[in-house]
Amino acid sequence: MITLRNVSKTYYPKGRRRAGADSDPAAVVALSNVDLHVPQGSIHGVIGLSGAGKSTLIRCVNLLERPSGGSVCVDGQEMTRLSAAALNQARHRIGMIFQHFNLLTTRNVFDNVALPLELMGMKRAAIRERVLPLLELVGLDDKAHQYPAKLSGGQKQRVAIARALASEPKVLLCDEATSALDPQTTGSILALLRDINQRLGLTILLITHEMEVVKSICHRVSLISDGELVEEAEVGDFFTAPRTRLGREFLNDFLQLEPPKALIERLEETPGARTHPVVRLAFSGDAVATPLISRLARECGVDVSILQAKVESIQERTLGLMIAELLGPADKTRQAIDYLESHDLHVEVLGHVQRDD
Ligand SMILES: Nc1ncnc2c1ncn2[C@@H]1O[C@H](COP(=O)(O)OP(=O)(O)OP(=O)(O)O)[C@@H](O)[C@H]1O
Ligand SMILES: [Mg+2]
Numbered sequence: 001m002i003t004l005r006n007v008s009k010t011y012y013p014k015g016r017r018r019a020g021a022d023s024d025p026a027a028v029v030a031l032s033n034v035d036l037h038v039p040q041g042s043i044h045g046v047i048g049l050s051g052a053g054k055s056t057l058i059r060c061v062n063l064l065e066r067p068s069g070g071s072v073c074v075d076g077q078e079m080t081r082l083s084a085a086a087l088n089q090a091r092h093r094i095g096m097i098f099q100h101f102n103l104l105t106t107r108n109v110f111d112n113v114a115l116p117l118e119l120m121g122m123k124r125a126a127i128r129e130r131v132l133p134l135l136e137l138v139g140l141d142d143k144a145h146q147y148p149a150k151l152s153g154g155q156k157q158r159v160a161i162a163r164a165l166a167s168e169p170k171v172l173l174c175d176e177a178t179s180a181l182d183p184q185t186t187g188s189i190l191a192l193l194r195d196i197n198q199r200l201g202l203t204i205l206l207i208t209h210e211m212e213v214v215k216s217i218c219h220r221v222s223l224i225s226d227g228e229l230v231e232e233a234e235v236g237d238f239f240t241a242p243r244t245r246l247g248r249e250f251l252n253d254f255l256q257l258e259p260p261k262a263l264i265e266r267l268e269e270t271p272g273a274r275t276h277p278v279v280r281l282a283f284s285g286d287a288v289a290t291p292l293i294s295r296l297a298r299e300c301g302v303d304v305s306i307l308q309a310k311v312e313s314i315q316e317r318t319l320g321l322m323i324a325e326l327l328g329p330a331d332k333t334r335q336a337i338d339y340l341e342s343h344d345l346h347v348e349v350l351g352h353v354q355r356d357d
Contacts, residue, residue: 001171001203002038002061007031007070009056009227030056031227034070038220040170043197043204045214045235047250048224054207057224058173061205062094063087075170092120095164099176101156103148103163109135110144113162120167134162138192154185161192165200172196174206178213190216211254215239215314223247236317240282241346248348257308259323259350267351275352277333278307281322282346292343302328302336325353 009031012024030053038044048054059065060072063079072079077090103112110131117127135141138158148156157177164172174193178186194217196202208214214221214235221238223231223246231244242248252258259267259278267278293304305325312319326333340347 001040003073004036005071007034045218045221046207053227092167095169096173271352280348300336
């Protein structure tokens with residue numbers, strides 16, 4: 001439904017677009033060579049730190065920002081080649097919601113949702129027929145005549161969602177849609193987005209800096225860093241075993257699962273003659289960790305000292321995580337890691353510590 005190929009975006013200071021632009025030290029490369037494919041009906045998250053290029057990326061999809069290079073295809077249409085009028089038409093098929101809702105304060109709830117339809121020239125009766133069910137869908141049918149100032153943040157975002165859906169889009173773009181909301185309201189907005197995705201088959205591309213958002217509703221996730229997509233994975237896989245350092249940092253921050261500080265200070269990168277490994281184990285619900293760990297002692301002669309453990313639900317999957325020291329001679333601990341990996345546990349060696357004995 002959405003395909004970006006080799007998309008780049010450089011911001012130039014005003015009026016300095018042309019002569020020597022490429023070497024202009026004031027130019028900001030916000031996106032470079034971004035490839036992204038979001039299939040119809042899926043929810044795709046893009047996560048990254050502040051300034052990574054998330055908003056630029058999502059705004060390139062509906063051409064609120066025109067890419068400096070590359071191709072943007074939405075629902076089979078190459079967006080970068082459309083005339084102004086055709087682009088306007090194409091944008092009816094792409095709804096968007098924002099962190100700060102962007103409602104018109106002088107219009108009540110009904111009229112905010114009706115606005116895009118008025119701009120499309122729809123008749124008042126037809127507008128009513130479209131808007132009322134949308135207000136019901138977002139749970140605001142009793143608030144049609146309220147003004148935004150009287151609404152909570154969550155209710156404002158519901159209005160914004162109804163407005164984004166008014167033109168019956170195929171794609172919904174969400175730019176940090178829950179970042180201004182408290183955790184509980186965030187949960188209810190995410191549940192609404194999931195419901196819309198399932199009921200209407202709407203394709204959703206959302207950007208966020210919160211792992212919780214990715215965990216709750218996304219099917220796949222991309223990680224953006226300095227304008228480049230550095231990792232892409234199915235959400236369960238990303239939470240089990242992120243492939244990049246930045247991915248691991250996001251995950252560790254989210255899970256708050258780190259070895260104790262005193263141990264981190266003692267961690268060495270390379271194993272020595274008298275060291276043992278500290279590992280992070282991740283396993284999905286099917287791999288049962290506890291018998292495996294007692295078998296490690298029996299079959300590999302390695303004792304496991306569990307430092308931290310956690311169970312997370314990632315959509316339908318249960319994910320177990322553990323930080324542990326493997327105690328035993330080097331050849332045995334190596335064998336133990338092989339054994340765990342052969343039983344579908346993901347093992348990451350965080351470092352090595354000197355044995356106390
Ligand atoms: N209109 C603009 N003109 C010049 N530079 C810009 C413009 N918009 C964004 N940038 C720069 O492009 C880079 C990416 O910005 P962007 O807003 O896409 O990041 P972001 O990931 O959305 O950040 P945040 O999480 O803070 O919203 C940043 O260095 C930013 O300063
Ligand atoms: Mg942003």
